Amino acid sequence: KFDVDAPTLSRYVMQNTKDHELTILLNTLATSFKLIASAVGRAGVAQLYGLAGEVNSTGDDQKKLDVMSNDMMINALVHSGVCCVLVSEENEEPIIVPLEKQGKFCVAFDPLDGSSNIDCNVSVGTIFSVFEKKEGTVNDLLRSGADCICAGYCAYSSATELVFTFKGGTVEGFCLDPTIGEFVHTRVNMKFPSDGGKRIYSCNEGNFVHWDQPIKDAVEEFKHSAKPYSARYVGSMVADIHRTLLYGGIYIYPADKKSPKGKLRCLYEGIPMALIIEQAGGIASTGLFEGKIGRVAELTPDSIHCKCPIIMGGPRDVGIIYNCYKKHGIETPEL
Secondary structure (H helix, E strand, C coil), rough: CCCCCCEEHHHHHHHHHCCCCHHHHHHHHHHHHHHHHHHHHHCCCCCCCCCEECCCCCEEEHHHHHHHHHHHHHHHHHHCCCCCEEEEECCCEEEEEEHHEEEEEEEEEEEECCHHHHHHCCCCCEEEEEEECCCCCHHHHCCHHHHEEEEEEECCCCCEEEEEECCCCCEEEEECCCCCCCCCCCCHHHHHHCCCCCCCECHHEEEEEEHHHHHHHHHHHHHHHCCCCCCCCCCHHHHCCHHHHHCCCEEEECCCCCCCCCCCHHHHHHHHHHHHHCCCCCCCEEEEECEEEEEHHHHCCCCHHHHHHHEEEEHHHHHHHHHHHHHCCCCCCCC
């Protein structure tokens, strides 16, 4: 069957924004995702598994595909003519686009999230957040998540799926059709399951001993309730959040004794995923962080690679964690 009127990503973006430069940016990102999807799909035969022999800005060992994906995104965004500042997990310093190629957007991204899973062929992905230029310096990205105008992720698995949202808009999903080389609109107005969805909790229980008591209590409640939850943890944030968005449940990566500021990166993991989850009707909480419980989307990064804790899910499951905090005398926001 051939669709003679395929609802492509390009068409959707052009119809839903009057901003010419934003249209170019989304098309540039989509091209990067197609390149990365091709590299991921051919990683075995092209001998792209293994380490590149370096570490990235966050101290992780870089894989060959990390480096390649990073170069693909940087080259595409620099030459798009619509970006001025880029921040990548793989680069310790921000990338300032040459003046003659500068545009009005600042983009932060993790080019290949979950890359520790690459060599065993487990799902990986790309995450990005977009801010508008103010000064043309890195400070344009060190702003509240409330200033993020667009965010998304691309998952590379049995299919290549792009999910993104404009600030104040709906969450939309696109699947790469390899026969035409285009992202086609396949998930319209994605919504977190209204009843909380499947009873799934997703966390790295290897960190259990380091968690604060309310998180321990909540996870025990998930496991020992009248209808026990199932445990599902891939270890690639994109895969775990994508499942949580589609099926429901809760994703937990809290601050703990080992990582008091959390483990995930605020600018290109926490903020973009929070925008997506909230605009799909879910909750993106920090859990107890720096003395209070707040929204990830309201955090202001103090450095480009700073970390934050994340608890993402629906009111049913986040409510269980909040009730555990209340039992310990900690003030919690209204759901």
